[in-house]
Amino acid sequence: GVLRDAATGQPFPGNVIPQNRISPNGRAFANIYRALQGRAAQWSDTPTVNNATFQEFNPFKHREDIVRLDWQATGTQRFYGRYIHDQYTLIDPLGTFSGTTLPTVPTDRSRPGTSYQIGHTYVASTNLINEVKIGASWNGQRIRPVGDLWLRDTHGITFQELFDTPGFVAGGIPNVAVTGFSSIRGPDFALLSPTTDITVQDTLTWVRGRHSLRSGVAISRNRKDQNGRGNYFGSLAFNPSGNPRSSGNAVADMLLGNFRTYGEASADPVGFFRFTTYQAFVSDTWRIRDNLSVEVGLRYEYTTPTYTQQNNLVNFDPSRYDPSQAVQLRTNGLLVPGIGNRFNGLVMGGDGVPQDQQGRVSLLTGGDYDRIPYGAPRGLYEAQHLFMPRLSFSYSINPTTVVRGGVGLFYDKPEGNLVYSQMNLAPVLESLVYENFNIDTLADATAGAAGAMGGINAIDPNLTLPHQTNYSLGVQRELGGGYFVEASYVGNTGRDLLRLPDINRASFDDLRANAALPAAQRVSENYLRPYKGYSSIRLRVSDASSQYHSMQLYGAKRRGDLQFTVSYTLGRAMTDASGNADNDTADGAGDLRFFYGPATFDRRHALVNTLTYRLPWLRDRGGVLEAVAGGWEASSKFRFQSGQYLTATGNSSIGNRRAEYLGGEIDVDGDENGWFNRDAFANPPEDRRGTATVGQIEGPGFKQLDLSFRKNFRFGKRYNLTPIVDVFNVFNTVNFGNPNVVRDNAAFATISTAQPPRQFQLGVRFDF
Numbered sequence: 001g002v003l004r005d006a007a008t009g010q011p012f013p014g015n016v017i018p019q020n021r022i023s024p025n026g027r028a029f030a031n032i033y034r035a036l037q038g039r040a041a042q043w044s045d046t047p048t049v050n051n052a053t054f055q056e057f058n059p060f061k062h063r064e065d066i067v068r069l070d071w072q073a074t075g076t077q078r079f080y081g082r083y084i085h086d087q088y089t090l091i092d093p094l095g096t097f098s099g100t101t102l103p104t105v106p107t108d109r110s111r112p113g114t115s116y117q118i119g120h121t122y123v124a125s126t127n128l129i130n131e132v133k134i135g136a137s138w139n140g141q142r143i144r145p146v147g148d149l150w151l152r153d154t155h156g157i158t159f160q161e162l163f164d165t166p167g168f169v170a171g172g173i174p175n176v177a178v179t180g181f182s183s184i185r186g187p188d189f190a191l192l193s194p195t196t197d198i199t200v201q202d203t204l205t206w207v208r209g210r211h212s213l214r215s216g217v218a219i220s221r222n223r224k225d226q227n228g229r230g231n232y233f234g235s236l237a238f239n240p241s242g243n244p245r246s247s248g249n250a251v252a253d254m255l256l257g258n259f260r261t262y263g264e265a266s267a268d269p270v271g272f273f274r275f276t277t278y279q280a281f282v283s284d285t286w287r288i289r290d291n292l293s294v295e296v297g298l299r300y301e302y303t304t305p306t307y308t309q310q311n312n313l314v315n316f317d318p319s320r321y322d323p324s325q326a327v328q329l330r331t332n333g334l335l336v337p338g339i340g341n342r343f344n345g346l347v348m349g350g351d352g353v354p355q356d357q358q359g360r361v362s363l364l365t366g367g368d369y370d371r372i373p374y375g376a377p378r379g380l381y382e383a384q385h386l387f388m389p390r391l392s393f394s395y396s397i398n399p400t401t402v403v404r405g406g407v408g409l410f411y412d413k414p415e416g417n418l419v420y421s422q423m424n425l426a427p428v429l430e431s432l433v434y435e436n437f438n439i440d441t442l443a444d445a446t447a448g449a450a451g452a453m454g455g456i457n458a459i460d461p462n463l464t465l466p467h468q469t470n471y472s473l474g475v476q477r478e479l480g481g482g483y484f485v486e487a488s489y490v491g492n493t494g495r496d497l498l499r500l501p502d503i504n505r506a507s508f509d510d511l512r513a514n515a516a517l518p519a520a521q522r523v524s525e526n527y528l529r530p531y532k533g534y535s536s537i538r539l540r541v542s543d544a545s546s547q548y549h550s551m552q553l554y555g556a557k558r559r560g561d562l563q564f565t566v567s568y569t570l571g572r573a574m575t576d577a578s579g580n581a582d583n584d585t586a587d588g589a590g591d592l593r594f595f596y597g598p599a600t601f602d603r604r605h606a607l608v609n610t611l612t613y614r615l616p617w618l619r620d621r622g623g624v625l626e627a628v629a630g631g632w633e634a635s636s637k638f639r640f641q642s643g644q645y646l647t648a649t650g651n652s653s654i655g656n657r658r659a660e661y662l663g664g665e666i667d668v669d670g671d672e673n674g675w676f677n678r679d680a681f682a683n684p685p686e687d688r689r690g691t692a693t694v695g696q697i698e699g700p701g702f703k704q705l706d707l708s709f710r711k712n713f714r715f716g717k718r719y720n721l722t723p724i725v726d727v728f729n730v731f732n733t734v735n736f737g738n739p740n741v742v743r744d745n746a747a748f749a750t751i752s753t754a755q756p757p758r759q760f761q762l763g764v765r766f767d768f
Contacts, residue, residue: 003252006245017247023257024158025439029176030255031155032184052182056093063087076123087112091146107189108146113139127207133200140194145169145187160443162432167232167268168192174234174264179241179250186233192270196223201279212285217278222306224273224416230265230424231431231454236439237261242524243436257439263454266430269423272309272360273416275379278302283390291396299388301411303465305379306419310361311350314372314425315380316458316537318503321345327533333435333524335450335533342368342453342533343426347376364427372427380422381463386411400480405473411465414498418540418580421457433535435524452526455536457500463542468494474552482559487552490571494546499577501584504529504537508587508654512686515653543592544577546599564611571606573599587657587689597694598645605642605701611635632711640703643738645695650683650743658690659683659743666696670749675700675739678749700736700751704729720767725760732758 003012005021012018036052037043043052067083089110115137122130148154150172157173172187201218237260238253240246245258253259283297307313327340335342351374353361363369377383392406424431433454434442474488506514506528514522526535550571557564576592578600588594612635648659660682668677676697684690706728713721729735737753 001248003247003249006247006258012247017252017255022255023438023440024156026255026257028152028156028158029184032149032173032176035149035155054093057091058093059089059091061089078121080119082115082117084115085113086115108144109142111139111141113137129205131203131205133202135200136196136198138194138196141191142193143189143191145172145190150187159439161234162264162442163232163266163430165232165267167230168227172233174236175231176254177235177237177239178254179237179239181251188229188231188233191227191229193224193226195225197221210287212287213283214285215280215282217280220277220279222273222275226271226273226420228269228271228421228423228429230268230421230429231263232265232268234262234264242522245436245438259437259439261433261435261451262437262439262442263431263433265424266364266432267428269312269361269428271312271420271423272357273306273420274309275304275306277304277413292393294393295391295406297390299390301386301388302383303386303411303413304383305377305381305414306416307349307378308423309354310357311348311353311374311378312361312363312428313349313376313378313380313419313422314428315347315349315376315422315461316345316425316456316531316534316539317347317376317461318345318531318539319461320347320373321531329452329524329527329532331523331527333451333526335452337450340533341371343372344533345531346372346425348372348374348427349376349380350374350378361428364430369427376461380419380459381461384465386465386467400478402476403474404476405471407469407471409467409469411467413465414463414540414580418459418498422459425456452529452533452535455538456534457538457540459540460542463498463540464496466494466497466542468492468546482557482563484556484558486554488554489550490552491547491549493548494544494575496542497544497546497575497577498540498542498580499544499582500538500540500580501589502536503539504531504534505584505586505589506530508589508689511586511654516686538583540580544575544582546573546575546577548573561614561616562611563613564609566609567607569606570604571602572604573602575599585657586654587684594689595694597647600644602645602695603641603643605640607638607640609636609638611637632709635708635710637706638704641701643699643701646697646699646738646741647694648681648692648697648741648743650681650690652684653686656742657684659692660685660690661692661696667698672736672751674749675736675751676749678743681743683743697739697741699738702735702755703733704735704755705731705733718768720765722765722767724763724765726763728759728761729755729757 003015003017004010005012036054039054039056040052041055045051063086065083065085069081071079073079087110089108092107092109115135117133117135119131119133124130152158152171152173155173167188168190169187172190173184175186175188176184197220199218199220201216203214203216206213238250238258239260240248240250240253241260243253243258243260245256246253246260247256247258279299279301281297281299283295285293285295287293321344322341325341325344327342327344328336330336353363388409388411390406390408392408393404395403397403423429431454433451435451470490470492472488472490474486474490476484476486478484506525510528511525514525514528529535531537548571550569552567552569552571554567555565574597576596582595584590584595612633615632615634648661649656650659651657662680662682664677664680666676666680668674670676681692706726707730708727709725710722713723715721734757735755736751737755739749739751740747742748
């Protein structure tokens with residue numbers, strides 16, 4: 001397209017930016033791309049997707065030491081102890097690149113870990129046994145950038161950062177997003193995360209008649225000290241849309257230094273995260289008859305959310321947002337100074353920084369920072385009492401046929417990653433976002449350019465823990481000769497599942513009406529959002545659900561020189577949130593049913609076959625010939641699964657949305673040049689939702705046969721040498737990646753990636 005000088009509105013002569021207009025920092029950003037180009041294993045200088053491949057050095061060092069001691073102190077008491085030391089160091093170059101984020105920063109991932117466990121078993125009588133276990137583990141996960149690509153000085157970046165507070169590492173490049181092109185990732189992912197887990201448990205078993213009763217209690221304590229990994233090196237977005245300084249091209253904007261948005265955090269805070277879980281259970285295995293047994297159980301947990309000792313977690317609570325205290329925005333998205341509360345709706349966990357934690361946290365004060373109250377739960381949602389009943393049975397129809405079934409309720413405590421980033425908000429740190437300025441003059445331009453707070457995460461204070469009900473019914477039969485078959489129905493129902501919608505989206509109608517205006521009359525999207533002064537607010541809620549049904553068939557031969565297993569699953573997983581970070585979209589905000597369909601991990605058909613054959617040739621020959629050529633073992637693994645279910649999208653004036661389904665057949669006997677019928681879809685209409693549904697397109701399946709050969713060579717009584725030959729993807733089957741499903745992309749319906757081709761691996765194992 002034509003590149004225009006935003007200052008004059010006129011095209012650049014010859015459609016070329018004059019050298020004296022190129023920003024020093026824009027030139028530095030270009031240097032990053034140039035440096036990466038020099039490191040690429042291969043690349044093509046064309047404006048196409050997936051035009052570079054990076055295959056960098058990937059060393060891995062791993063060591064594990066295990067010690068176990070057992071002591072039978074008396075006829076009724078036994079003690080044991082176990083020690084494990086595990087350490088690995090991995091240089092991760094971010095893999096082979098063929099996507100949208102350049103592998104700018106190779107990382108050194110190290111994780112030394114140590115664990116101890118001691119136990120005591122006491123046989124009080126022939127029918128009463130008690131077992132106590134105490135365990136503790138420590139690990140010190142660290143992720144550091146390596147090399148010099150991640151340093152500002154390497155590329156000549158000179159713009160003055162808004163803050164000068166180093167985090168776990170210092171001097172790193174910012175994140176750079178260029179619309180329509182690959183992004184650059186800086187080292188703000190650097191992680192320091194030492195962790196301690198301590199568990200004490202006691203289990204009592206009592207056998208009385210046909211009943212075997214078990215009960216137990218356990219207490220678990222987790223300690224993790226982790227940095228927030230906020231945006232303390234800055235993030236730039238170059239996007240012509242909505243940028244009055246734009247030249248009309250994102251790359252040209254980068255060279256000129258004219259960013260659409262720039263955000264930066266003031267620090268990389270550290271949280272001393274803790275949680276405790278209390279558990280108890282009771283179960284009874286009742287052998288009603290010789291061929292019928294039933295197990296009934298109940299597990300109880302009191303689980304506390306993850307909190308910080310310093311009470312430096314911050315949340316956005318919609319119920320605390322006061323419209324009368326809202327800030328005012330200009331139509332360009334910038335704040336009107338001096339009006340309202342910038343942190344309207346924010347609340348801190350707990351009731352203040354404890355006295356013994358005063359030196360471990362520094363909070364910003366003055367102005368609107370002093371208007372952020374305490375009062376949220378320490379972990380941002382309440383601790384919960386959980387009851388989990390279970391019931392199962394086993395019925396032997398005859399000596400070779402058994403029917404088994406069961407049902408159970410299971411809860412899942414949310415992982416710590418959901419809460420770690422809640423340190424990265426005011427007043428723990430300051431996060432500034434500026435719009436439509438030049439990066440070279442950032443320090444001078446910011447005074448009158450304050451915009452809405454950048455995208456934040458939050459946790460619903462009324463969050464309930466997700467739970468799943470699992471149920472199954474199956475028949476197992478021994479056929480003789482080592483053959484075994486099983487047929488089962490397996491299903492589960494998930495409720496209160498987590499997802500992460502943006503509760504601060506502007507309405508579909510407002511976005512559409514704004515996009516229909518002439519460019520000069522359009523307002524910033526932040527101006528249209530309901531919670532003023534914020535951009536996106538992604539609130540972790542527990543309102544999603546799932547349903548899984550499957551038929552599972554299994555067969556095996558478990559004796560003889562030839563042994564095998566074969567399993568087949570016909571299943572369907574339906575949900576409105578495939579993962580706890582699933583978001584909504586502009587056309588589906590507030591309508592959870594709009595997202596209901598096949599889960600992203602749903603594979604309707606799955607077949608796995610394993611085979612092991614102990615070659616009888618020369619096995620009983622004796623002498624050198626048998627020692628060298630006899631006793632080899634061959635094994636294979638065949639896997640087949642149907643493809644992932646994909647959803648067609650397309651671009652509109654308000655962004656990427658669900659595509660329009662025009663009718664007709666979707667699946668065709670396609671190949672990489674046209675996997676499905678592209679004419680069945682169109683870009684979404686501007687005035688309503690597209691009619692495409694979730695999972696209408698089935699992606700390519702997967703099929704692969706692997707072979708392995710091995711033989712044991714024994715030396716004396718202590719030594720064993722095993723050469724191993726592995727062949728992966730024996731027939732060099734082409735397993736395609738998923739097709740492009742964005743309608744107005746030139747690559748729509750085509751496939752540009754594939755799984756690895758045939759590979760060989762040779763190894764030797766030595767046991768002593």
